[in-house]
Amino acid sequence: MFRTLTTVRRNLIRFTLDGQFHQAPAGISVAAALLTAVRFSRRSVVSGRGRGPYCMMGTCFDCLVCIDGEPNQQACMVTLREGMNIETQTGIRDLDTGTTADMD
Amino acid sequence: MDYDIAVIGGGLVGSSIAYGLSKKGHGVALLDEGDRAFRASRGNFGLIWVQGKGWDFPAYAKWTDEAAGLWPAFDAELQESTGVDLGYTRPGGMEFCFDERGWNDLNDCMARVRTNSDGAFEYEMLEHAELRKRIPEVSSAVIGASYSPRDGHVNPLYLLRALHQRLDAGRVDYLPNRHVDSIECLHGGFELRTNDERLAAGRVVLCAGIDNVRLGKLLGLNIPVRPNRGQLLITERVQHFLNYPTLQVRQTREGSLQIGDSQEDAGRDDGTTTEVMNRLASRAVSIFPMLKTVHVVRAWAALRVMTPDGKPVYQQSSHCQGAFGIACHSGVTLAAIHAGPVADWVAGGNPHPLIARFHPDRFDV
Numbered sequence A: 001m002f003r004t005l006t007t008v009r010r011n012l013i014r015f016t017l018d019g020q021f022h023q024a025p026a027g028i029s030v031a032a033a034l035l036t037a038v039r040f041s042r043r044s045v046v047s048g049r050g051r052g053p054y055c056m057m058g059t060c061f062d063c064l065v066c067i068d069g070e071p072n073q074q075a076c077m078v079t080l081r082e083g084m085n086i087e088t089q090t091g092i093r094d095l096d097t098g099t100t101a102d103m104d
Numbered sequence B: 001m002d003y004d005i006a007v008i009g010g011g012l013v014g015s016s017i018a019y020g021l022s023k024k025g026h027g028v029a030l031l032d033e034g035d036r037a038f039r040a041s042r043g044n045f046g047l048i049w050v051q052g053k054g055w056d057f058p059a060y061a062k063w064t065d066e067a068a069g070l071w072p073a074f075d076a077e078l079q080e081s082t083g084v085d086l087g088y089t090r091p092g093g094m095e096f097c098f099d100e101r102g103w104n105d106l107n108d109c110m111a112r113v114r115t116n117s118d119g120a121f122e123y124e125m126l127e128h129a130e131l132r133k134r135i136p137e138v139s140s141a142v143i144g145a146s147y148s149p150r151d152g153h154v155n156p157l158y159l160l161r162a163l164h165q166r167l168d169a170g171r172v173d174y175l176p177n178r179h180v181d182s183i184e185c186l187h188g189g190f191e192l193r194t195n196d197e198r199l200a201a202g203r204v205v206l207c208a209g210i211d212n213v214r215l216g217k218l219l220g221l222n223i224p225v226r227p228n229r230g231q232l233l234i235t236e237r238v239q240h241f242l243n244y245p246t247l248q249v250r251q252t253r254e255g256s257l258q259i260g261d262s263q264e265d266a267g268r269d270d271g272t273t274t275e276v277m278n279r280l281a282s283r284a285v286s287i288f289p290m291l292k293t294v295h296v297v298r299a300w301a302a303l304r305v306m307t308p309d310g311k312p313v314y315q316q317s318s319h320c321q322g323a324f325g326i327a328c329h330s331g332v333t334l335a336a337i338h339a340g341p342v343a344d345w346v347a348g349g350n351p352h353p354l355i356a357r358f359h360p361d362r363f364d365v
């Protein structure tokens, strides 16, 4: 786990990760916040192994989480906001297939 | 002589042939230009597609069907020897249609392929209700689909990787970052000049995609290919729902959706355009409305290696003994037949009876 430098410990904001409250400095990415909170933030939908933010620049897709109900968000591309609800993803993203037949 | 056979171009066509040659014990050099070249093999859709092929050309209907029929054993052999799972399955494939005219055209096309393959090609035309039994998520914008159990799909990158892994283990020298500048036909062999060296080979097989036009001229081979651009969208991985590959959308084993099937004449420009990407995405959503909220994570374009009639070219030079030119648009579909009968032919064996039908003299009128 990463620790936040003491020099930036001012201006902390709160978010939840899987329902638990956490704090991180304002202005950092969701991925950076995750690194201070958990080792793995998802499981690979192919191998089932633990995964977490890696490249921090939008290319590896290892940082996918569900943010405020929206699945498969790249955590490194989103700035942390006060009160965000972040959830780790346990399986592959589902589709709202039930309603399809009536949508057209 | 440095090598029995030099294969120029390490895409799917060259790699499949080199693989077939190495299995028979030939000493092979496989030369490839590298990442800056146009490489359809690294940007394609991964279909092993029989339906529709050869509706106007009986030999192509038979050739494709035979090639697809060789795929299960080819897949098993590659997987067993490399441990790479190619993600190959053959649940049958579909092409969707959106209006009566599309339906009639498809119906007609399927019937002709059946005739042209002497009845070997099997298919069904599925009306909307029947289609929805197989793919419940399909919208009512789709009036029906053609279905053929002969079709399948594969991860084309894993295919290329497995072939290369086998080449490394066999008697093939893979020589990357070699642009073949010129080839000279000498008595009893060939001298190739690359950016890096000269090498001599007893036979030479041109599999350089679009560059075959230029290289062919050096050896008295007429390979009239031109680039045809295709753009593709890849989505995030989503829950499995699509059990059949289709011409418009397929779902990979890992859950990504691959959306494609655009065709453009864009010269040598392999860039993407928002207009085409937009059209591809809109069509996918019109077929499967629930894709509306799904994210596209990658997009790219690649250049097809297209002959004037879209059918392959297999040619042996009459000027230079031992020179061959090969070009095709469906290098995934035809991979197993390239590794088998085509490799045997370029090594000096008897040609498969259909090969002569793909000589480019068919373009001379």
Ligand SMILES: Cc1cc2nc3c(=O)[nH]c(=O)nc-3n(C[C@H](O)[C@H](O)[C@H](O)COP(=O)(O)OP(=O)(O)OC[C@H]3O[C@@H](n4cnc5c(N)ncnc54)[C@H](O)[C@@H]3O)c2cc1C
Pocket (backbone or CB within 6 Å): B008, B009, B010, B011, B012, B013, B014, B015, B031, B032, B033, B034, B035, B037, B038, B039, B040, B041, B042, B043, B044, B045, B046, B047, B048, B049, B178, B179, B180, B181, B207, B208, B209, B210, B211, B212, B229, B230, B231, B232, B260, B301, B302, B303, B304, B305, B327, B328, B329, B330, B331, B332, B333, B334
């Ligand atoms: C968008 C798209 C979708 C497609 N979908 C399908 C599909 O679903 N199913 C299917 O069967 N086919 C499909 N195809 C076609 C298939 O990808 C091609 O038929 C196949 O990849 C062609 O392989 P190739 O080896 O001839 O060409 P390429 O992959 O283009 O390889 C040519 C190679 O030659 C090398 N080269 C070029 N010039 C030289 C030189 N002078 N010296 C040395 N090396 C050189 C290059 O480095 C390159 O690696 C698709 C193609 C595209 C573009």
Ligand code: FES
Pocket (backbone or CB within 6 Å): A031, A052, A053, A054, A055, A056, A057, A058, A059, A060, A061, A062, A063, A064, A074, A075, A076, A077
């Ligand atoms: S950490 Fe690599 S894409 Fe986010």
